Amino acid sequence: MGNGADGIFFLTGKDFNNAGTASSNLKAVLERMGIAQDIIRRTAIAAFEAEMNVVIYAVAGMMKYRVTDTEISVTVQDMGQGIPNIDLAMTEGYSTAPDHIRAMGFGSGMGLPNIKKNTDNLSVNSIVGEGTTLEFVIQIKD
Amino acid sequence: MSLDEIRDILNATVITHQASLRNSVESVYCADLMSDVLSFSDSGCLLITGLTNAQVIRTAEMAAISVIVFVQGKRPALQTIRLADEKDIPLLVTDLPMFDACGRLFEKGLRSQSASISRAPIVACHEGC
Ligand SMILES: Nc1ncnc2c1ncn2[C@@H]1O[C@H](COP(=O)(O)OP(=O)(O)OP(=O)(O)O)[C@@H](O)[C@H]1O
Ligand SMILES: [Mg+2]
Numbered sequence: 001m002g003n004g005a006d007g008i009f010f011l012t013g014k015d016f017n018n019a020g021t022a023s024s025n026l027k028a029v030l031e032r033m034g035i036a037q038d039i040i041r042r043t044a045i046a047a048f049e050a051e052m053n054v055v056i057y058a059v060a061g062m063m064k065y066r067v068t069d070t071e072i073s074v075t076v077q078d079m080g081q082g083i084p085n086i087d088l089a090m091t092e093g094y095s096t097a098p099d100h101i102r103a104m105g106f107g108s109g110m111g112l113p114n115i116k117k118n119t120d121n122l123s124v125n126s127i128v129g130e131g132t133t134l135e136f137v138i139q140i141k142d
Numbered sequence: 143m144s145l146d147e148i149r150d151i152l153n154a155t156v157i158t159h160q161a162s163l164r165n166s167v168e169s170v171y172c173a174d175l176m177s178d179v180l181s182f183s184d185s186g187c188l189l190i191t192g193l194t195n196a197q198v199i200r201t202a203e204m205a206a207i208s209v210i211v212f213v214q215g216k217r218p219a220l221q222t223i224r225l226a227d228e229k230d231i232p233l234l235v236t237d238l239p240m241f242d243a244c245g246r247l248f249e250k251g252l253r254s255q256s257a258s259i260s261r262a263p264i265v266a267c268h269e270g271c
Contacts, residue, residue, distance in 0.1 A: 110180070
């Protein structure tokens with residue numbers, strides 16, 4: 001490879017028509033860079049879970065990414081209600097999603113654990129009433 | 143199993159462009175919960191679902207799912223079909239209920255990955271016994 005890339009996408013809360021566009025664009029960037037398929041899949045899944053959470057729970061947010069020769073790092077930051085108990089939110093099956101979200105096939109409390117499963121490093125920071133920041137890294141192995 | 147075969151087995155209609163019907167799949171994942179699809183499906187699999195919203199296509203895109211079958215005659219909106227075409231994910235619709243669609247494909251030999259995982263301990267037991 002030898003070349004890096006970085007960029008930013010903006011996310012809008014409750015905009016379910018466009019939910020997934022940022023992750024889709026990130027996936028396209030990684031494909032153009034010739035990153036391995038399994039690395040792309042893990043990144044796309046983690047980004048999409050994070051993006052859906054912003055669309056579902058927050059008012060607005062952004063997804064920033066940086067790709068180097070060795071890793072992909074993604075930061076998803078939002079303005080929103082925040083997460084009162086991060087340990088609880090990270091527990092499989094814990095969800096506060098309302099019924100209309102469940103009807104769409106989401107809201108079973110699997111998103112954050114799935115981001116953890118698909119990434120090599122995840123940090124979650126949140127301030128109640130202000131917002132949430134997720135940062136995750138996926139190593140690119142040769 | 144080729145998509146042609148799947149279409150015939152399920153009496154399904156292809157509602158996207160036909161080009162990628164040459165694809166084939168090795169495994170199936172069946173769910174209405176996209177959360178589960180994102181957590182447990184295999185890349186390259188066939189997704190059987192009763193949900194038809196745009197997030198199903200997005201989920202399939204991220205999880206690298208090869209083809210989607212909608213059961214019970216449910217058709218996504220035109221906009222959603224267009225998104226699938228854009229992402230090169232063939233969509234099929236069958237009138238069969240979910241159980242019957244799964245049953246027919248199982249009968250023809252398709253399996254989910256978790257089925258092959260759960261067979262593993264049985265083999266190990268035979269070797270140990
Ligand atoms: N960006 C966020 N802002 C506010 N709360 C959040 C955010 N992300 C997650 N949460 C809280 O953490 C809970 C668990 O999130 P997680 O993504 O694991 O599951 P979910 O979104 O409820 O369901 P799933 O991801 O399976 O569709 C959510 O129900 C919500 O209460
Ligand atoms: Mg979630």
